[in-house]
Amino acid sequence: MPSTELPQQTSARRIDRPVPLRERVYQAMQELIISRQLAPGQHLVESELAEMLGVSRQPIREALQLLNSEGWVDLRPGYGAFVHAPTDAEVDQLLAVRAVLEGESARLAALNADADGIARLRKLCAEGEAALASDDVDGMVAANAELHRCVTELSGNRVLLDFVSQVDRRVRWYYTPIARNRGARSWEEHGRLVDAIERGDAETAAQIMREHTERTRHSYLEQRAENPEPDEQPAQVRTRRRRAAPRV
Structure with missing residues:
Protein backbone atom coordinates (compact mmCIF):
# COMPACT_ATOMS: atom_id res chain seq x y z
CA MET A 1 0.00 0.00 0.00
CA PRO A 2 1.51 3.37 -1.00
CA SER A 3 2.67 5.57 1.85
CA THR A 4 0.50 8.59 2.58
CA GLU A 5 3.39 10.45 4.22
CA LEU A 6 5.12 13.23 2.33
CA PRO A 7 8.85 12.77 1.71
CA GLN A 8 11.02 14.64 4.15
CA GLN A 9 12.54 16.76 1.40
CA THR A 10 9.16 17.92 0.04
CA SER A 11 8.62 21.61 0.67
CA ALA A 12 5.18 22.70 1.79
CA ARG A 13 3.36 24.90 -0.70
CA ARG A 14 3.16 28.34 0.82
CA ILE A 15 -0.19 30.03 1.14
CA ASP A 16 -0.24 33.33 -0.72
CA ARG A 17 -0.12 36.31 1.58
CA PRO A 18 -1.82 39.64 1.01
CA VAL A 19 0.22 42.09 -1.07
CA PRO A 20 2.32 44.21 1.34
CA HIS A 84 12.64 60.91 -12.80
CA ALA A 85 12.86 63.05 -15.93
CA PRO A 86 13.92 60.68 -18.74
CA THR A 87 16.65 61.88 -21.05
CA ASP A 88 16.23 61.91 -24.82
CA ALA A 89 18.76 59.07 -25.03
CA GLU A 90 16.76 56.89 -22.60
CA VAL A 91 13.55 57.38 -24.55
CA ASP A 92 15.21 56.91 -27.92
CA GLN A 93 16.87 53.67 -26.89
CA LEU A 94 13.79 52.13 -25.32
CA LEU A 95 11.45 53.04 -28.19
CA ALA A 96 14.01 51.77 -30.72
CA VAL A 97 14.06 48.40 -28.95
CA ARG A 98 10.28 48.44 -28.85
CA ALA A 99 10.15 48.87 -32.64
CA VAL A 100 12.25 45.73 -33.12
CA LEU A 101 10.27 43.62 -30.62
CA GLU A 102 6.83 44.69 -31.79
CA GLY A 103 7.72 44.37 -35.46
CA GLU A 104 8.39 40.70 -34.80
CA SER A 105 5.20 40.48 -32.72
CA ALA A 106 3.16 41.75 -35.66
CA ARG A 107 4.83 39.34 -38.09
CA LEU A 108 4.07 36.34 -35.89
CA ALA A 109 0.55 37.57 -35.11
CA ALA A 110 -0.23 37.60 -38.84
CA LEU A 111 0.80 33.93 -38.98
CA ASN A 112 -1.01 32.82 -35.83
CA ALA A 113 -4.02 35.04 -35.09
CA ASP A 114 -7.45 33.44 -35.22
CA ALA A 115 -10.87 35.03 -35.72
CA ASP A 116 -11.30 35.70 -32.00
CA GLY A 117 -7.95 37.46 -31.89
CA ILE A 118 -8.84 39.66 -34.84
CA ALA A 119 -12.15 40.52 -33.17
CA ARG A 120 -10.28 41.59 -30.03
CA LEU A 121 -8.02 43.86 -32.09
CA ARG A 122 -11.02 45.40 -33.88
CA LYS A 123 -12.71 46.05 -30.53
CA LEU A 124 -9.61 47.77 -29.16
CA CYS A 125 -9.38 49.93 -32.30
CA ALA A 126 -13.00 50.96 -31.80
CA GLU A 127 -12.30 51.83 -28.16
CA GLY A 128 -9.27 53.91 -29.14
CA GLU A 129 -11.18 55.77 -31.83
CA ALA A 130 -14.03 56.48 -29.39
CA ALA A 131 -11.53 57.84 -26.87
CA LEU A 132 -9.99 59.99 -29.61
CA ALA A 133 -13.42 61.37 -30.56
CA SER A 134 -14.13 62.34 -26.95
CA ASP A 135 -10.58 63.68 -26.38
CA ASP A 136 -10.05 61.12 -23.62
CA VAL A 137 -6.27 60.93 -23.34
CA ASP A 138 -6.31 58.26 -20.64
CA GLY A 139 -8.65 56.15 -22.76
CA MET A 140 -6.41 56.54 -25.83
CA VAL A 141 -3.31 55.54 -23.87
CA ALA A 142 -5.06 52.52 -22.32
CA ALA A 143 -6.49 51.30 -25.64
CA ASN A 144 -3.13 51.79 -27.37
CA ALA A 145 -1.31 49.78 -24.71
CA GLU A 146 -3.91 47.00 -24.79
CA LEU A 147 -3.84 46.76 -28.59
CA HIS A 148 -0.05 46.47 -28.70
CA ARG A 149 -0.13 43.86 -25.93
CA CYS A 150 -2.84 41.94 -27.75
CA VAL A 151 -0.74 41.81 -30.93
CA THR A 152 2.15 40.35 -28.93
CA GLU A 153 -0.14 37.82 -27.23
CA LEU A 154 -1.40 36.73 -30.65
CA SER A 155 2.20 36.15 -31.74
CA GLY A 156 2.18 32.99 -29.62
CA ASN A 157 5.74 33.66 -28.45
CA ARG A 158 5.81 33.77 -24.63
CA VAL A 159 9.41 34.94 -24.44
CA LEU A 160 8.61 37.85 -26.75
CA LEU A 161 5.60 38.69 -24.59
CA ASP A 162 7.81 38.77 -21.50
CA PHE A 163 10.23 41.19 -23.14
CA VAL A 164 7.47 43.47 -24.44
CA SER A 165 5.79 43.46 -21.02
CA GLN A 166 9.02 44.71 -19.45
CA VAL A 167 8.93 47.90 -21.52
CA ASP A 168 5.14 48.36 -21.57
CA ARG A 169 4.90 50.74 -18.59
CA ARG A 170 7.71 52.93 -19.91
CA VAL A 171 6.05 53.07 -23.32
CA ARG A 172 2.79 54.20 -21.73
CA TRP A 173 4.71 56.88 -19.80
CA TYR A 174 6.32 58.20 -22.98
CA TYR A 175 3.14 57.90 -25.06
CA THR A 176 0.85 59.87 -22.72
CA PRO A 177 2.10 63.38 -23.65
CA ILE A 178 1.87 62.69 -27.41
CA ALA A 179 -1.35 60.65 -27.52
CA ARG A 180 -3.40 63.67 -28.57
CA ASN A 181 -0.87 64.79 -31.21
CA ARG A 182 -0.58 61.31 -32.74
CA GLY A 183 -4.37 61.13 -32.64
CA ALA A 184 -6.21 60.03 -35.76
CA ARG A 185 -3.05 59.06 -37.64
CA SER A 186 -2.08 56.57 -34.94
CA TRP A 187 -5.47 54.83 -35.08
CA GLU A 188 -5.41 54.77 -38.88
CA GLU A 189 -2.09 52.95 -38.64
CA HIS A 190 -3.58 50.54 -36.12
CA GLY A 191 -6.41 49.83 -38.53
CA ARG A 192 -4.03 49.04 -41.39
CA LEU A 193 -2.02 46.82 -39.05
CA VAL A 194 -5.08 44.80 -38.09
CA ASP A 195 -6.04 44.48 -41.77
CA ALA A 196 -2.62 43.02 -42.57
CA ILE A 197 -2.79 40.60 -39.63
CA GLU A 198 -6.25 39.47 -40.69
CA ARG A 199 -4.99 38.81 -44.24
CA GLY A 200 -2.10 36.77 -42.85
CA ASP A 201 0.35 39.17 -44.55
CA ALA A 202 3.25 38.77 -42.13
CA GLU A 203 5.82 40.99 -43.85
CA THR A 204 3.40 43.88 -44.36
CA ALA A 205 2.19 43.64 -40.75
CA ALA A 206 5.79 43.78 -39.51
CA GLN A 207 6.57 46.77 -41.73
CA ILE A 208 3.46 48.68 -40.63
CA MET A 209 4.27 48.03 -36.97
CA ARG A 210 7.90 49.12 -37.34
CA GLU A 211 6.86 52.32 -39.14
CA HIS A 212 4.14 52.95 -36.58
CA THR A 213 6.47 52.63 -33.60
CA GLU A 214 9.14 54.72 -35.33
CA ARG A 215 6.62 57.53 -35.90
CA THR A 216 5.74 57.44 -32.21
CA ARG A 217 9.43 57.65 -31.32
CA HIS A 218 10.03 60.61 -33.63
CA SER A 219 6.87 62.36 -32.43
CA TYR A 220 7.97 62.09 -28.81
CA LEU A 221 11.47 63.41 -29.51
CA GLU A 222 10.11 66.27 -31.63
CA GLN A 223 7.74 67.30 -28.86
CA ARG A 224 10.56 67.14 -26.32
CA ALA A 225 12.66 69.42 -28.53
CA GLU A 226 9.81 71.93 -28.80
CA ASN A 227 8.69 71.70 -25.16
CA PRO A 228 11.53 70.50 -22.92
CA GLU A 229 10.35 69.10 -19.61
CA PRO A 230 11.66 71.05 -16.60
CA ASP A 231 14.21 69.35 -14.41
CA GLU A 232 12.32 70.37 -11.33
CA GLN A 233 8.88 71.65 -10.33
CA PRO A 234 7.64 73.36 -7.15
CA ALA A 235 8.22 71.33 -4.00
CA GLN A 236 4.71 70.03 -3.67
CA VAL A 237 2.46 67.37 -5.09
CA ARG A 238 0.01 68.74 -7.62
CA THR A 239 -3.58 68.50 -6.47
CA ARG A 240 -5.14 68.91 -9.93
CA ARG A 241 -5.55 65.48 -11.47
CA ARG A 242 -7.49 64.04 -14.39
CA ARG A 243 -8.98 61.47 -12.04
CA ALA A 244 -8.84 60.89 -8.32
CA ALA A 245 -5.72 59.19 -7.00
CA PRO A 246 -6.34 55.63 -5.80
CA ARG A 247 -6.46 55.03 -2.07
CA VAL A 248 -4.46 52.05 -0.94
Whole structure:
Protein backbone atom coordinates (compact mmCIF):
# COMPACT_ATOMS: atom_id res chain seq x y z
CA MET A 1 0.00 0.00 0.00
CA PRO A 2 1.51 3.37 -1.00
CA SER A 3 2.67 5.57 1.85
CA THR A 4 0.50 8.59 2.58
CA GLU A 5 3.39 10.45 4.22
CA LEU A 6 5.12 13.23 2.33
CA PRO A 7 8.85 12.77 1.71
CA GLN A 8 11.02 14.64 4.15
CA GLN A 9 12.54 16.76 1.40
CA THR A 10 9.16 17.92 0.04
CA SER A 11 8.62 21.61 0.67
CA ALA A 12 5.18 22.70 1.79
CA ARG A 13 3.36 24.90 -0.70
CA ARG A 14 3.16 28.34 0.82
CA ILE A 15 -0.19 30.03 1.14
CA ASP A 16 -0.24 33.33 -0.72
CA ARG A 17 -0.12 36.31 1.58
CA PRO A 18 -1.82 39.64 1.01
CA VAL A 19 0.22 42.09 -1.07
CA PRO A 20 2.32 44.21 1.34
CA LEU A 21 1.12 47.78 1.71
CA ARG A 22 4.39 49.14 0.31
CA GLU A 23 3.76 47.17 -2.90
CA ARG A 24 0.28 48.62 -3.25
CA VAL A 25 1.63 52.11 -2.62
CA TYR A 26 4.40 51.46 -5.14
CA GLN A 27 1.86 50.38 -7.77
CA ALA A 28 -0.38 53.39 -7.10
CA MET A 29 2.52 55.84 -7.32
CA GLN A 30 3.86 54.20 -10.46
CA GLU A 31 0.47 54.66 -12.14
CA LEU A 32 0.40 58.32 -11.07
CA ILE A 33 3.82 58.77 -12.69
CA ILE A 34 2.86 56.92 -15.89
CA SER A 35 -0.31 59.01 -16.25
CA ARG A 36 1.72 62.18 -15.61
CA GLN A 37 -0.41 63.11 -12.61
CA LEU A 38 3.01 63.19 -10.98
CA ALA A 39 5.12 64.95 -13.61
CA PRO A 40 8.78 64.43 -14.54
CA GLY A 41 10.98 66.52 -12.27
CA GLN A 42 8.27 66.95 -9.65
CA HIS A 43 9.34 67.06 -6.01
CA LEU A 44 7.63 64.30 -4.03
CA VAL A 45 6.82 65.23 -0.43
CA GLU A 46 6.21 62.20 1.76
CA SER A 47 3.56 63.83 3.96
CA GLU A 48 1.54 65.01 0.96
CA LEU A 49 1.78 61.63 -0.77
CA ALA A 50 0.69 59.92 2.46
CA GLU A 51 -2.36 62.18 2.69
CA MET A 52 -3.17 61.69 -0.99
CA LEU A 53 -3.05 57.89 -0.78
CA GLY A 54 -4.51 57.54 2.70
CA VAL A 55 -1.52 55.79 4.28
CA SER A 56 1.25 56.55 6.75
CA ARG A 57 4.64 57.91 5.68
CA GLN A 58 6.48 54.59 6.21
CA PRO A 59 5.03 52.74 3.19
CA ILE A 60 5.52 55.92 1.14
CA ARG A 61 9.21 55.94 2.10
CA GLU A 62 9.55 52.24 1.23
CA ALA A 63 7.75 52.70 -2.09
CA LEU A 64 10.03 55.60 -3.00
CA GLN A 65 13.03 53.35 -2.46
CA LEU A 66 11.54 50.74 -4.82
CA LEU A 67 10.68 53.37 -7.42
CA ASN A 68 14.21 54.76 -7.16
CA SER A 69 15.75 51.32 -7.72
CA GLU A 70 13.71 50.93 -10.93
CA GLY A 71 14.40 54.40 -12.29
CA TRP A 72 10.97 55.98 -11.77
CA VAL A 73 12.15 58.30 -8.98
CA ASP A 74 15.44 60.04 -8.22
CA LEU A 75 16.49 60.32 -4.56
CA ARG A 76 18.75 63.35 -4.15
CA PRO A 77 20.59 63.55 -0.81
CA GLY A 78 19.73 66.77 0.94
CA TYR A 79 16.91 67.59 -1.46
CA GLY A 80 14.48 64.69 -1.36
CA ALA A 81 12.68 62.58 -3.96
CA PHE A 82 11.82 63.71 -7.48
CA VAL A 83 9.99 62.02 -10.33
CA HIS A 84 12.64 60.91 -12.80
CA ALA A 85 12.86 63.05 -15.93
CA PRO A 86 13.92 60.68 -18.74
CA THR A 87 16.65 61.88 -21.05
CA ASP A 88 16.23 61.91 -24.82
CA ALA A 89 18.76 59.07 -25.03
CA GLU A 90 16.76 56.89 -22.60
CA VAL A 91 13.55 57.38 -24.55
CA ASP A 92 15.21 56.91 -27.92
CA GLN A 93 16.87 53.67 -26.89
CA LEU A 94 13.79 52.13 -25.32
CA LEU A 95 11.45 53.04 -28.19
CA ALA A 96 14.01 51.77 -30.72
CA VAL A 97 14.06 48.40 -28.95
CA ARG A 98 10.28 48.44 -28.85
CA ALA A 99 10.15 48.87 -32.64
CA VAL A 100 12.25 45.73 -33.12
CA LEU A 101 10.27 43.62 -30.62
CA GLU A 102 6.83 44.69 -31.79
CA GLY A 103 7.72 44.37 -35.46
CA GLU A 104 8.39 40.70 -34.80
CA SER A 105 5.20 40.48 -32.72
CA ALA A 106 3.16 41.75 -35.66
CA ARG A 107 4.83 39.34 -38.09
CA LEU A 108 4.07 36.34 -35.89
CA ALA A 109 0.55 37.57 -35.11
CA ALA A 110 -0.23 37.60 -38.84
CA LEU A 111 0.80 33.93 -38.98
CA ASN A 112 -1.01 32.82 -35.83
CA ALA A 113 -4.02 35.04 -35.09
CA ASP A 114 -7.45 33.44 -35.22
CA ALA A 115 -10.87 35.03 -35.72
CA ASP A 116 -11.30 35.70 -32.00
CA GLY A 117 -7.95 37.46 -31.89
CA ILE A 118 -8.84 39.66 -34.84
CA ALA A 119 -12.15 40.52 -33.17
CA ARG A 120 -10.28 41.59 -30.03
CA LEU A 121 -8.02 43.86 -32.09
CA ARG A 122 -11.02 45.40 -33.88
CA LYS A 123 -12.71 46.05 -30.53
CA LEU A 124 -9.61 47.77 -29.16
CA CYS A 125 -9.38 49.93 -32.30
CA ALA A 126 -13.00 50.96 -31.80
CA GLU A 127 -12.30 51.83 -28.16
CA GLY A 128 -9.27 53.91 -29.14
CA GLU A 129 -11.18 55.77 -31.83
CA ALA A 130 -14.03 56.48 -29.39
CA ALA A 131 -11.53 57.84 -26.87
CA LEU A 132 -9.99 59.99 -29.61
CA ALA A 133 -13.42 61.37 -30.56
CA SER A 134 -14.13 62.34 -26.95
CA ASP A 135 -10.58 63.68 -26.38
CA ASP A 136 -10.05 61.12 -23.62
CA VAL A 137 -6.27 60.93 -23.34
CA ASP A 138 -6.31 58.26 -20.64
CA GLY A 139 -8.65 56.15 -22.76
CA MET A 140 -6.41 56.54 -25.83
CA VAL A 141 -3.31 55.54 -23.87
CA ALA A 142 -5.06 52.52 -22.32
CA ALA A 143 -6.49 51.30 -25.64
CA ASN A 144 -3.13 51.79 -27.37
CA ALA A 145 -1.31 49.78 -24.71
CA GLU A 146 -3.91 47.00 -24.79
CA LEU A 147 -3.84 46.76 -28.59
CA HIS A 148 -0.05 46.47 -28.70
CA ARG A 149 -0.13 43.86 -25.93
CA CYS A 150 -2.84 41.94 -27.75
CA VAL A 151 -0.74 41.81 -30.93
CA THR A 152 2.15 40.35 -28.93
CA GLU A 153 -0.14 37.82 -27.23
CA LEU A 154 -1.40 36.73 -30.65
CA SER A 155 2.20 36.15 -31.74
CA GLY A 156 2.18 32.99 -29.62
CA ASN A 157 5.74 33.66 -28.45
CA ARG A 158 5.81 33.77 -24.63
CA VAL A 159 9.41 34.94 -24.44
CA LEU A 160 8.61 37.85 -26.75
CA LEU A 161 5.60 38.69 -24.59
CA ASP A 162 7.81 38.77 -21.50
CA PHE A 163 10.23 41.19 -23.14
CA VAL A 164 7.47 43.47 -24.44
CA SER A 165 5.79 43.46 -21.02
CA GLN A 166 9.02 44.71 -19.45
CA VAL A 167 8.93 47.90 -21.52
CA ASP A 168 5.14 48.36 -21.57
CA ARG A 169 4.90 50.74 -18.59
CA ARG A 170 7.71 52.93 -19.91
CA VAL A 171 6.05 53.07 -23.32
CA ARG A 172 2.79 54.20 -21.73
CA TRP A 173 4.71 56.88 -19.80
CA TYR A 174 6.32 58.20 -22.98
CA TYR A 175 3.14 57.90 -25.06
CA THR A 176 0.85 59.87 -22.72
CA PRO A 177 2.10 63.38 -23.65
CA ILE A 178 1.87 62.69 -27.41
CA ALA A 179 -1.35 60.65 -27.52
CA ARG A 180 -3.40 63.67 -28.57
CA ASN A 181 -0.87 64.79 -31.21
CA ARG A 182 -0.58 61.31 -32.74
CA GLY A 183 -4.37 61.13 -32.64
CA ALA A 184 -6.21 60.03 -35.76
CA ARG A 185 -3.05 59.06 -37.64
CA SER A 186 -2.08 56.57 -34.94
CA TRP A 187 -5.47 54.83 -35.08
CA GLU A 188 -5.41 54.77 -38.88
CA GLU A 189 -2.09 52.95 -38.64
CA HIS A 190 -3.58 50.54 -36.12
CA GLY A 191 -6.41 49.83 -38.53
CA ARG A 192 -4.03 49.04 -41.39
CA LEU A 193 -2.02 46.82 -39.05
CA VAL A 194 -5.08 44.80 -38.09
CA ASP A 195 -6.04 44.48 -41.77
CA ALA A 196 -2.62 43.02 -42.57
CA ILE A 197 -2.79 40.60 -39.63
CA GLU A 198 -6.25 39.47 -40.69
CA ARG A 199 -4.99 38.81 -44.24
CA GLY A 200 -2.10 36.77 -42.85
CA ASP A 201 0.35 39.17 -44.55
CA ALA A 202 3.25 38.77 -42.13
CA GLU A 203 5.82 40.99 -43.85
CA THR A 204 3.40 43.88 -44.36
CA ALA A 205 2.19 43.64 -40.75
CA ALA A 206 5.79 43.78 -39.51
CA GLN A 207 6.57 46.77 -41.73
CA ILE A 208 3.46 48.68 -40.63
CA MET A 209 4.27 48.03 -36.97
CA ARG A 210 7.90 49.12 -37.34
CA GLU A 211 6.86 52.32 -39.14
CA HIS A 212 4.14 52.95 -36.58
CA THR A 213 6.47 52.63 -33.60
CA GLU A 214 9.14 54.72 -35.33
CA ARG A 215 6.62 57.53 -35.90
CA THR A 216 5.74 57.44 -32.21
CA ARG A 217 9.43 57.65 -31.32
CA HIS A 218 10.03 60.61 -33.63
CA SER A 219 6.87 62.36 -32.43
CA TYR A 220 7.97 62.09 -28.81
CA LEU A 221 11.47 63.41 -29.51
CA GLU A 222 10.11 66.27 -31.63
CA GLN A 223 7.74 67.30 -28.86
CA ARG A 224 10.56 67.14 -26.32
CA ALA A 225 12.66 69.42 -28.53
CA GLU A 226 9.81 71.93 -28.80
CA ASN A 227 8.69 71.70 -25.16
CA PRO A 228 11.53 70.50 -22.92
CA GLU A 229 10.35 69.10 -19.61
CA PRO A 230 11.66 71.05 -16.60
CA ASP A 231 14.21 69.35 -14.41
CA GLU A 232 12.32 70.37 -11.33
CA GLN A 233 8.88 71.65 -10.33
CA PRO A 234 7.64 73.36 -7.15
CA ALA A 235 8.22 71.33 -4.00
CA GLN A 236 4.71 70.03 -3.67
CA VAL A 237 2.46 67.37 -5.09
CA ARG A 238 0.01 68.74 -7.62
CA THR A 239 -3.58 68.50 -6.47
CA ARG A 240 -5.14 68.91 -9.93
CA ARG A 241 -5.55 65.48 -11.47
CA ARG A 242 -7.49 64.04 -14.39
CA ARG A 243 -8.98 61.47 -12.04
CA ALA A 244 -8.84 60.89 -8.32
CA ALA A 245 -5.72 59.19 -7.00
CA PRO A 246 -6.34 55.63 -5.80
CA ARG A 247 -6.46 55.03 -2.07
CA VAL A 248 -4.46 52.05 -0.94
